[in-house]
Amino acid sequence: MGSSLRLSARSSAAAISITPVTIWWAVWAGVWTIAVLCGMAYLIIHRNMPPVRIRGLGLCLSAIVCLHLYWGIVQFGLMIGAIMPDNAQYWMMGTWLPCGIALFHGYNTRFLYVARMQKKYAQYGHRLFKPSVEMRTKKKTDLVARFRALDYTTKIILFVGAGSFIQVFLTTLMYLISRKWHSSWGIPGTEVNGGAEMRMKADEGWGWEWWPSLFWQFFWSWVIAPITLWKSRNIRDTQGWRFQTIGCAIANLHGTPMFLIAVYVPGMAVVNQYWLPAQWICLSILFIETFTIFLPCWEVMRHQSLRQETLDSITRWEKKTKASGHSEIKSMKSESTLVASLWGGKSVNESIKSNDSGDSILTMGALEHVLERNPAPLLEFSALREFSGENIAFLTSVAEWKRSLLDILADGPTDKGLLREHFNIALHLYAHFISARYAEFPLNLSSQTLKKLGDIFEQPTQHIYGDQHGKSNSVTPFDDDFTSDSLSSADSSTQSSRTEKAGNQSKLYWGEIPESFNSTVFDDAEASIKYLVLTNTWPKFIKDRRESLASLERLCMEE
Known part of the structure; x- marks a missing residue:
């Protein structure tokens, strides 16, 4: 394995590299970070809107923060890579990246959970109920029973926390037993041989110490994500959530393979001068942020527009009703006929295509008619x-x-x-x-x-x-x-x-x-x-x- 910045013995030891390429990446990092922060703020402000509320904003934003911290540092890699301690690269790739990926895919699985639990409403109908409460009121002394009693978000946080703990533990263990970043302790033979400064920094970016970091990224992208894709194949929601889930899952697939190709294939050296190996993982993060932040923002705007269109339609219908002098009884009969036509009737196509029906069918009376009858x-x-x-x-x-x-x-x-x-x-x-x-x-x-x-x-x-x-x-x-x-x-x-x-x-x-x-x-x-x-x-x-x-x-x- 290799480090994110992939230095070589020929890399310059200058303090900071100022070139058109490094300036471009620095400006890009600032612009995109501002856009992401604005999107996050917009979602927080509209957190009670249905498209945002159903998604679980806390877990989502926690994942984005971890991933964006790693993404932001990589954008400055070409500029400050030569002066950045290699152990700093090691800790960033061993903590921020895997923990962010774990949080995100934990959040991503919420889509399947919500779809499965909501299906029960359609399955059982609208009957009044009284659930048995005997099991709920007994004291839970068994740990498994207590865990099952937790809500879904808490369970996901515990799962992700356990995985993140294992990852941080392995990262710490690798750091302690390897002499690459310290020569006073560790396993003999793991130290970096003497030589030029940049040669030693380049050698520090190789080895088994980096395996756990990429393993988790590969596991989430090539095991968990395909399972999520398969399970969501028959779900057709109107919230854009399935599209978001599929887009994020697919966007993760190329990250680990392209990172390894960029690190190990000599022909990629020319590309690495302008596009660091870690940028392939950052490309996945870019798509994740797009689908997870900006798609829900668009759904909120669409929700607001739909609500205003509905209110305008109701206002038009009420004005037409008053202007034509129709009584309330005739209005309700008209609404009942139009609603019934949606489930059958000889003149169904005529009724639903007229402008009048388009307004009247969206009124509260029409909704209440359906709630009462069918x-x-x-x-x-x-x-x-x-x-x-x-x-x-x-x-x-x-x-x-x-x-x-x-x-x-x-x-x-x-x-x-x-x-x-x-x-x-x-x-x-x-x-x-x-x-x-x-x-x-x-x-x-x-x-x-x-x-x-x-x-x-x-x-x-x-x-x-x-x-x-x-x-x-x-x-x-x-x-x-x-x-x-x-x-x-x-x-x-x-x-x-x-x-x-x-x-x-x-x-x-x-x-x-x-x-x-x-x-x-x-x-x-x-x-x-x-x-x-x-x-x-x-x-x-x-x-x-x-x-x-x-x-x-x-x-x-x-x-």
């Missing part, structure tokens, strides 16, 4: 394509919970057993959709709404789930023994007996129900998520349906 296609689209299945599952679950609770309150004096049962259902909805401690994909709500709900549910939730984090076996652990059927109207005695039976089977909350708990407790959260769906998922869903219908029409015409 939410399954929207739920499937949001889970498999948008990775936001929790939004639709929450809306449909809360709507069903509210209907059942309102029926109970409307019957007269409230049965304490029924009220407690519905509070427990609301408690589990809070835990699996809203709580930052327990929800796999917490809903994107304002701090005021989160505080309001937390004041009601957080303490009871901790009482049920304990202090364990991330206890869900899956993102939506729907259980057949507690679905929406349990909310069907029945007499008080039947419901009470069912509550007692459920209490024997799994732990429920039997404490005092907060006075602020009522049927409107989720109203603010429901309105916020509806608006988010209306301005993000809903227009993409309509566009996808229209494209599918257009393709079907072309196919029928060809036949």
Whole structure:
């Protein structure tokens, strides 16, 4: 193996090399660094936007920082390589590069995890549920059980931390046992023979001491990345995340082979005068930063543009409705007809192509019609394509919970057993959709709404789930023994007996129900998520349906 800067005995020992080539690389390093910092700042500012929030920004930026530190030093290699201690090159290539690559591919695997967990929303539908909590409330003394109970990001950090520790340990061990950089200790025979200064510096850049650094880069690029590519082959998301994952994985493949060719093939010496061997690895880093920083920035801009287009479309529809003097009932009937046409109907192509339908189909009334009548296609689209299945599952679950609770309150004096049962259902909805401690994909709500709900549910939730984090076996652990059927109207005695039976089977909350708990407790959260769906998922869903219908029409015409 060889060092990143690949010095030779003929290299100049001048303090700093100032040439047009070195100036170019220095300017390029400054310009690209400023661009990357601006992109990172943009993502941090818009961290609550769906395209950024779903990706996991902390792990992503940590990887970029490590990789960019190594990338930046290499850009100045031709300028300061002769005066840079070779052990400094060794430590940079032995720590920053492998740790950055490990962090990045750990972040990259999040794509597969999110896609797999979101698939459960489409698989199980929008039923209300009450997961078994027995396993979650037991104290975990086994280390394996405790590890499994951690959330995905924490697991990845532990995996990456373990790999990085091994890498740093091997780097330190190689440095201690080799006499290349110190002659007072180490294994005899590993020292560099005497000679000219640049000759010795060049010899220090060779040897087995560099093997662990390139091994990890090769392992992540040629083992982990292809596995990620294969597993993501059937995923078709609208967030640009699959494209980002594929682009980054492919961009890593050439790094290690080209580095070795540049170091060991004599014919590459001419190229190395202008393009250092480490620049081949830095080229991978350049593509990684492009796909990981600037592609999400573009997705955020596209999200903002789509939201504004949707709001403009709603405004146009409302103006047309008022100008034409249509009543609200006629407007709703029109929306219902247009929505229904997306799933069938004789005049489907006529209805979805008209300008009026294009505006009316994007209104809140149309969205609510679908959520009430047939939410399954929207739920499937949001889970498999948008990775936001929790939004639709929450809306449909809360709507069903509210209907059942309102029926109970409307019957007269409230049965304490029924009220407690519905509070427990609301408690589990809070835990699996809203709580930052327990929800796999917490809903994107304002701090005021989160505080309001937390004041009601957080303490009871901790009482049920304990202090364990991330206890869900899956993102939506729907259980057949507690679905929406349990909310069907029945007499008080039947419901009470069912509550007692459920209490024997799994732990429920039997404490005092907060006075602020009522049927409107989720109203603010429901309105916020509806608006988010209306301005993000809903227009993409309509566009996808229209494209599918257009393709079907072309196919029928060809036949």
